Amino acid sequence: MAAAAELKLLEKSLGLSKENKYSAQGERQIPVLQTNNGPSLTGLTTIATHLVKQANKEYLLGSTAEEKAVVQQWLEYRVTRVDGHSNKEDIHSLLKDLNSYLEDKVYITGNNFTLADILLYYGLHRFIVDLTVQEKEKYLNVSRWFCHIQHYPGIRQQLSSVVFIKNRLYTNSH
Amino acid sequence: MPSASAGRKNQEKPREIMDAAEDYAKERYGISSMIQSQEKPDRVLVRVRDLTIQKADEIVWVRARVHTSRAKGKQCFLVLRQQQFNVQALVAVGDHASKQMVKFAANINKESIVDVEGVVRKVNQKIGSCTQQDVELHVQKIYVISLAEPRLPLQLDDAIRPEVEGEEEGRATVNQDTRLDNRVIDLRTSTSQAVFRLQSGICHLFRETLINKGFVEIQTPKIISAASEGGANVFTVSYFKNNAYLAQSPQLYKQMCICADFEKVFCIGPVFRAEDSNTHRHLTEFVGLDIEMAFNYHYHEVLEEIADTLVQIFKGLQERFQTEIQTVNKQFPCEPFKFLEPTLRLEYCEALAMLREAGVEMGDEEDLSTPNEKLLGRLVKEKYDTDFYVLDKYPLAVRPFYTMPDPNNPKHSNSYDMFMRGEEILSGAQRIHDSQLLTERALHHGIDLEKIKAYIDSFRFGAPPHAGGGIGLERVTMLFLGLHNVRQTSMFPRDPKRLTP
Numbered sequence: 001m002a003a004a005a006e007l008k009l010l011e012k013s014l015g016l017s018k019e020n021k022y023s024a025q026g027e028r029q030i031p032v033l034q035t036n037n038g039p040s041l042t043g044l045t046t047i048a049t050h051l052v053k054q055a056n057k058e059y060l061l062g063s064t065a066e067e068k069a070v071v072q073q074w075l076e077y078r079v080t081r082v083d084g085h086s087n088k089e090d091i092h093s094l095l096k097d098l099n100s101y102l103e104d105k106v107y108i109t110g111n112n113f114t115l116a117d118i119l120l121y122y123g124l125h126r127f128i129v130d131l132t133v134q135e136k137e138k139y140l141n142v143s144r145w146f147c148h149i150q151h152y153p154g155i156r157q158q159l160s161s162v163v164f165i166k167n168r169l170y171t172n173s174h
Numbered sequence: 175m176p177s178a179s180a181g182r183k184n185q186e187k188p189r190e191i192m193d194a195a196e197d198y199a200k201e202r203y204g205i206s207s208m209i210q211s212q213e214k215p216d217r218v219l220v221r222v223r224d225l226t227i228q229k230a231d232e233i234v235w236v237r238a239r240v241h242t243s244r245a246k247g248k249q250c251f252l253v254l255r256q257q258q259f260n261v262q263a264l265v266a267v268g269d270h271a272s273k274q275m276v277k278f279a280a281n282i283n284k285e286s287i288v289d290v291e292g293v294v295r296k297v298n299q300k301i302g303s304c305t306q307q308d309v310e311l312h313v314q315k316i317y318v319i320s321l322a323e324p325r326l327p328l329q330l331d332d333a334i335r336p337e338v339e340g341e342e343e344g345r346a347t348v349n350q351d352t353r354l355d356n357r358v359i360d361l362r363t364s365t366s367q368a369v370f371r372l373q374s375g376i377c378h379l380f381r382e383t384l385i386n387k388g389f390v391e392i393q394t395p396k397i398i399s400a401a402s403e404g405g406a407n408v409f410t411v412s413y414f415k416n417n418a419y420l421a422q423s424p425q426l427y428k429q430m431c432i433c434a435d436f437e438k439v440f441c442i443g444p445v446f447r448a449e450d451s452n453t454h455r456h457l458t459e460f461v462g463l464d465i466e467m468a469f470n471y472h473y474h475e476v477l478e479e480i481a482d483t484l485v486q487i488f489k490g491l492q493e494r495f496q497t498e499i500q501t502v503n504k505q506f507p508c509e510p511f512k513f514l515e516p517t518l519r520l521e522y523c524e525a526l527a528m529l530r531e532a533g534v535e536m537g538d539e540e541d542l543s544t545p546n547e548k549l550l551g552r553l554v555k556e557k558y559d560t561d562f563y564v565l566d567k568y569p570l571a572v573r574p575f576y577t578m579p580d581p582n583n584p585k586h587s588n589s590y591d592m593f594m595r596g597e598e599i600l601s602g603a604q605r606i607h608d609s610q611l612l613t614e615r616a617l618h619h620g621i622d623l624e625k626i627k628a629y630i631d632s633f634r635f636g637a638p639p640h641a642g643g644g645i646g647l648e649r650v651t652m653l654f655l656g657l658h659n660v661r662q663t664s665m666f667p668r669d670p671k672r673l674t675p
Contacts, residue, residue, distance in 0.1 A: 163533030169552035
């Protein structure tokens with residue numbers, strides 16, 4: 001989805017009532033936010049971080065120094081590895097890695113819901129929506145995480161809800 | 175002065191004479207003259223499968239193929255193979271065999287057919303690599319009846335190696351095209367022997383079950399004057415000064431037999447579809463097993479008979495062909511085939527609901543795509559634990575023109591499909607037996623009435639309500655055994671790219 005649309009979703013999910021106006025820059029249409037009393041902010045993660053602070057929800061950026069670093073790492077991952085890639089092989093390689101990563105974590109950073117979960121959910125939605133039942137079962141941990149985030153109040157909004165089957169169809173279940 | 179070489183010659187000659195004299199076994203081995211029915215020896219040949227402990231210490235004659243032979247010093251170990259069974263045989267220098275005989279045995283080309291006389295001996299340790307594990311044959315005589323050429327186009331051991339084992343251990347397997355190009359040899363493998371014995375069982379059980387239910391077997395023509403199911407996929411043959419077609423199904427003739435008062439009929443015969451489909455489950459020629467039956471008041475009378483017939487086949491296969499099923503599983507492991515009694519019957523709208531619940535988007539009157547059929551199969555397996563089920567009340571829009579519409583809902587029809595392991599094996603329905611309604615539906619489908627005049631005429635002079643369906647022998651064999659390509663279950667398969675052997 002376009003960056004401006006995503007940022008609007010983010011504003012609503014953070015509970016921000018005032019809607020900002022975003023412009024786009026360059027070939028890749030990178031979002032730009034002109035603030036009233038400061039320099040313009042460029043880039044999805046920069047603007048998102050700003051919005052989080054605006055909404056007084058800094059815990060979404062991580063509590064400990066380590067957690068903050070992990071959040072930033074995954075925001076960067078989102079923009080470099082997820083955006084702009086539509087190649088099937090790349091996507092599946094990404095989902096495979098993410099699936100292993102999420103094996104022992106409830107949220108991206110471990111045990112706490114952060115901005116990393118929100119932006120990865122928005123970024124991956126267009127791929128997860130097209131996965132077959134078998135693929136969703138293959139990437140079981142990604143499915144579990146995605147299903148959890150899409151049920152978070154205020155996050156999904158008008159994005160389509162992806163169906164996940166609770167029972168295993170493809171691995172030996174009987 | 176005698177030269178050194180002359181002296182050597184003199185030394186060699188006596189040894190030669192000694193060797194010939196020493197071959198005390200020379201009458202007991204060799205290449206036989208071609209069997210042209212010269213004689214009728216009073217001799218009983220024992221089957222390899224009967225070489226068991228019960229025959230320990232008996233002297234027997236066996237005719238089998240040489241599967242392998244290898245020399246080890248003064249001994250030669252052979253594996254003799256007969257269809258699905260094999261046994262170890264030993265030629266050892268001793269009272270009966272000379273070292274020349276051992277050498278001869280070790281050099282017999284693989285696949286040659288041999289007649290062997292030997293003693294059945296109990297072994298101390300089970301021979302795991304053979305089907306006859308408790309005995310081996312101590313050879314006293316060995317004659318080659320038919321010699322194979324030394325270079326085989328494929329190795330039988332490679333042909334039965336499981337894919338996984340091939341990949342993991344880096345050993346050769348044989349790809350499908352090579353097998354099909356050398357089908358005669360490929361069919362000798364234990365797996366192929368088992369597959370086609372089981373297939374023969376399916377035909378037999380189909381016939382047996384239906385005859386017990388009072389059905390009559392009929393034969394229908396395959397050369398016909400007009401395309402039966404729809405013009406596109408027919409083969410044309412030249413018929414004297416005109417053209418004729420190869421039948422796409424026995425549909426019309428089955429129905430005509432019902433109008434001719436045979437009430438319950440079945441037929442087994444070739445079906446020809448000129449469909450340029452290169453998939454794992456399509457052939458251009460296959461064997462159709464078709465059923466048609468008049469009923470009293472409701473087409474479910476027929477539906478239940480068809481489902482029961484299939485269940486009787488599954489049970490019969492599991493009872494009588496366990497050996498074959500296990501043999502195939504060794505190379506192609508799979509879950510045993512599961513089914514319910516009575517057969518599970520779902521309605522199309524239930525199936526739609528299950529698919530939608532799993533996230534699939536489908537219109538109410540949309541046909542099931544192959545991926546959706548397979549997903550539905552998985553959902554049904556998960557929910558009901560069955561590999562076989564009936565899907566009833568298909569949308570009328572996606573069925574042939576002769577399908578009877580549902581009396582309660584004009585968008586539905588009295589038609590059904592049956593599935594094995596998530597793949598369709600049978601399409602059937604109550605047929606329209608009224609010539610007027612049939613004409614209406616044909617017009618609705620844009621069919622040229624002239625082309626189906628003979629068909630419509632069959633219903634003009636009193637026609638009973640009837641229904642039926644047909645299955646493909648190769649597909650049912652494939653799905654029962656959990657195999658993945660219909661060419662594995664067709665002896666000499668025909669597809670858009672293959673016309674031989």
